[in-house]
Amino acid sequence: MSANNDSISKTLTVAILLCLVCSVIVAGAAVGLKDQQNLNKANDKKAAVLKAAGLYVEGSPVDEQFNQISTRIVNLEAGRFASEAELQEIRDANLTVENFDQRKSAKMPELSRTLNSDEDEASIRRLEKFAAVYLVETAKGVETIVLPVHGYGLWSTLYGFLALEGDMETIVGLGFYSHAETPGLGGEVDNPKWKALWEGKKLHNTSGDLAIEVVKGVAPQGDAHQIDGLSGATLTSRGVSNLVRFWVGDKAFGGLLKQLKGQGA
Numbered sequence: 338m339s340a341n342n343d344s345i346s347k348t349l350t351v352a353i354l355l356c357l358v359c360s361v362i363v364a365g366a367a368v369g370l371k372d373q374q375n376l377n378k379a380n381d382k383k384a385a386v387l388k389a390a391g392l393y394v395e396g397s398p399v400d401e402q403f404n405q406i407s408t409r410i411v412n413l414e415a416g417r418f419a420s421e422a423e424l425q426e427i428r429d430a431n432l433t434v435e436n437f438d439q440r441k442s443a444k445m446p447e448l449s450r451t452l453n454s455d456e457d458e459a460s461i462r463r464l465e466k467f468a469a470v471y472l473v474e475t476a477k478g479v480e481t482i483v484l485p486v487h488g489y490g491l492w493s494t495l496y497g498f499l500a501l502e503g504d505m506e507t508i509v510g511l512g513f514y515s516h517a518e519t520p521g522l523g524g525e526v527d528n529p530k531w532k533a534l535w536e537g538k539k540l541h542n543t544s545g546d547l548a549i550e551v552v553k554g555v556a557p558q559g560d561a562h563q564i565d566g567l568s569g570a571t572l573t574s575r576g577v578s579n580l581v582r583f584w585v586g587d588k589a590f591g592g593l594l595k596q597l598k599g600q601g602a
Contacts, residue, residue, distance in 0.1 A: 379436060385514035386471050389498035390481050406483075407472045410434055414466060416592015427467060437469040439485055440496075452588075459488030459583035460576070470590070471498075479503045479597060484590050486511075488580025490573040493517035495526065499581060501540075505594040508549075511535045511581070523573030534564045540585055540594075547586060551578035 380399045387393035387402055394402060410419040410427065419427075424434050430448055432438055442448040443465040452464050471483040480503050487496045497513030512532060518524045525531055539561045542548040548562035551574045556563035566574040584590055 381514060385512055386483050386498055389500040389510045389512045390471070390473060390483050391500070391510055392473070405473060407474060408435065408437075409470055409472060410437060411468050411470050411590070411593050412466065413464065413468055413589055413592075416590075417596060418593075419467060423467070437467070439465055439468055442467060456588060458586075459580040461488055461494070461580075461583075464588065468590070470593070481509055482594075482597070484584060486580055486584040488576055488583060490516065490518050490526075490576035491523050491570065492519065495577065495580065499584065501594075505598045506540050508535050508538045508540070518573050519570070523567060523570040525567045525570065526573065526577060531565070531567065538562060538564065547582060549578075549581060549585070551575070551581075 383399050383403045383406075384393055386406060387399070390406075392402065392405065410424060411417070412419045412423055427434055427437065427442075427448075430442070430445060432442060432448075443461075443463045448467065449463045449465045452462060468485055470485070472479050473481040473483075481500055482503075482505065483498050483500045485496075486499050487494055489495075493516050495513045495516040495518065497511065497515075499511050500509035501507060502509055510532065513526050516524075516526065518526060534556075538549060540547060540549045542562060549564075550562065551564045551566055553566045553571060553574070555565050564578075585594065
């Protein structure tokens with residue numbers, strides 16, 4: 338009996354020690370790889386900006402490609418680029434201007450506000466005070482502006498970028514870098530053929546009303562504002578339509594786009 342107890346005790350001791358050693362190795366690897374993981378996330382985001390703007394070149398270093406992009410912080414409430422005092426407000430909240438974390442700022446009461454249900458078209462619950470936009474500029478002005486967009490689909494919040502030409506009206510591209518929609522259904526937001534349908538579409542109609550939308554089924558041929566819905570993914574399609582309309586509308590980037598209209602290349 339004593340021998341059996343000794344054997345069980347030894348087995349448990351070895352198992353516990355093995356678990357401890359594995360835990361230390363895993364924890365050490367997580368800490369050691371954290372910087373590289375953060376760098377990979379930053380590069381993935383930069384690549385998504387470049388892809389939305391139609392500037393991404395496969396195989397070329399992302400950092401080098403991103404040199405053609407300038408980052409500006411926008412005050413969404415005021416509809417303009419942030420002042421130096423407002424940039425300092427961001428720094429005081431322990432956020433960096435260069436790599437502004439919009440998701441984090443949306444969770445901070447001092448840098449965001451709760452949306453009422455009747456104004457929360459994109460189902461994001463909180464709207465951040467500041468956002469980072471990405472510009473491709475020439476001597477004539479803004480050639481392309483890339484706006485961060487997000488909103489709820491069927492199963493998840495989709496995070497992506499919408500790129501517009503310098504007229505602040507014509508869509509260059511739309512793409513998502515993070516979501517958990519159903520593969521083959523809502524996940525078709527990643528399908529290049531569907532994303533290509535957005536290219537050249539206009540945000541507003543001739544009366545100045547916001548007209549861009551994803552429709553159920555197939556959009557009328559030649560329509561300047563409507564995009565085909567995703568087959569079998571009505572709620573995801575509606576979510577994408579709502580989030581795009583929200584972020585280019587008056588509650589988000591609408592004020593900035595009006596200010597910049599006519600100043601593009």
